[in-house]
Amino acid sequence: MLEVIHHFPEIDFDRPGKHHYQVAFHCDGTWGYSLVPLTVINGLRGPNPNGVLCFGGTHGNEYEGQVGVKRLCADLDPAVMTGRVILVPQLSASACIANSRISPLDGVNMNRAFPGNPRGTISYRIANFVKTALFPRARIVMDLHSGGMEGAFPHCTSFHPIPDRAQCAETAQLARLFDPPFSFIYSSAMASGLLTDEAELEGKITIGGELGAGASVDRMGVKFAYEGVLNALRHYGLLEGEVRKVRPESEGPTRLIEATRMEAYVPAPRDGVWEPVTAPGEAVRQGQLLGRLHDFSDHTSAPVEIVSPRDGWIAMMHLSARPAKGQTLFVVAEERDWSEVLG
Numbered sequence: 001m002l003e004v005i006h007h008f009p010e011i012d013f014d015r016p017g018k019h020h021y022q023v024a025f026h027c028d029g030t031w032g033y034s035l036v037p038l039t040v041i042n043g044l045r046g047p048n049p050n051g052v053l054c055f056g057g058t059h060g061n062e063y064e065g066q067v068g069v070k071r072l073c074a075d076l077d078p079a080v081m082t083g084r085v086i087l088v089p090q091l092s093a094s095a096c097i098a099n100s101r102i103s104p105l106d107g108v109n110m111n112r113a114f115p116g117n118p119r120g121t122i123s124y125r126i127a128n129f130v131k132t133a134l135f136p137r138a139r140i141v142m143d144l145h146s147g148g149m150e151g152a153f154p155h156c157t158s159f160h161p162i163p164d165r166a167q168c169a170e171t172a173q174l175a176r177l178f179d180p181p182f183s184f185i186y187s188s189a190m191a192s193g194l195l196t197d198e199a200e201l202e203g204k205i206t207i208g209g210e211l212g213a214g215a216s217v218d219r220m221g222v223k224f225a226y227e228g229v230l231n232a233l234r235h236y237g238l239l240e241g242e243v244r245k246v247r248p249e250s251e252g253p254t255r256l257i258e259a260t261r262m263e264a265y266v267p268a269p270r271d272g273v274w275e276p277v278t279a280p281g282e283a284v285r286q287g288q289l290l291g292r293l294h295d296f297s298d299h300t301s302a303p304v305e306i307v308s309p310r311d312g313w314i315a316m317m318h319l320s321a322r323p324a325k326g327q328t329l330f331v332v333a334e335e336r337d338w339s340e341v342l343g
């Protein structure tokens, strides 16, 4: 049964078993609501200090997290679980309905709206709900994204550089539980107001992930979302059993890459039509051709050749054919050793 909640305090987060809700956030300019799906599971096998909170659909046109988390809402069985899991498959429900990165209701990017504002527009009020009603009930926070229409990434989990060594080590461990080909340490300076920024500030163990691109549903991306969260639940003892390999056994361990300096996020030097000749997840050498920017105002003109500024791994590449001057064209990340972050 889908219970509609009009006032957050009505949600009984301690109620044993599994309960599905729609949390109603009133629209700013019309009568009506955006109904945000929420499932709360309290395992029947006793408490667990590591509450888990997992989001999909923070950006509406990124589907692997939405599908993976929705399937977990159906499949997780409180009878065999300890502790509490809170699942939100479409956090920016209005953006998800619109197949859009941002909410069409207020034009706000949910992943820049934190810590939120109880008197703000709808996205800020949803962020405030996450901050005040959900964060206090979880220690582990996962926000599953993909590149949307912006960029293509290799399948990866992601986190910021974290000064606190214990928090950093546990975060890195959580990122590795998803068994993606890459875990990506990315710059905190490129954006602020992220859901994971806020969770990190509160001292939580929090990761993001980039699990596909192009507003499609990537088969492996969904698998990383679904199996990765299950592995996190096993690791923290909410589910019984050992952490499982998600990729084929023949594939090697997750590679840790880092791009924390702003210089690694290279802007397009001009408008153009982007012809990549390398792909996300590929190893590249300094000076290697990454792609060409074409100017069709003169079809005989030579393209601008874009080369790699360093040795490393392509952590992100512009997805659409038409980057505008200044948009991030690519990121070449450097490899790190897990021992540097696991401590």
Ligand SMILES: [Zn+2]
Residues within 6 Å of the ligand: 058, 059, 062, 111, 145, 146, 147, 148
């Ligand atoms: Zn996103």
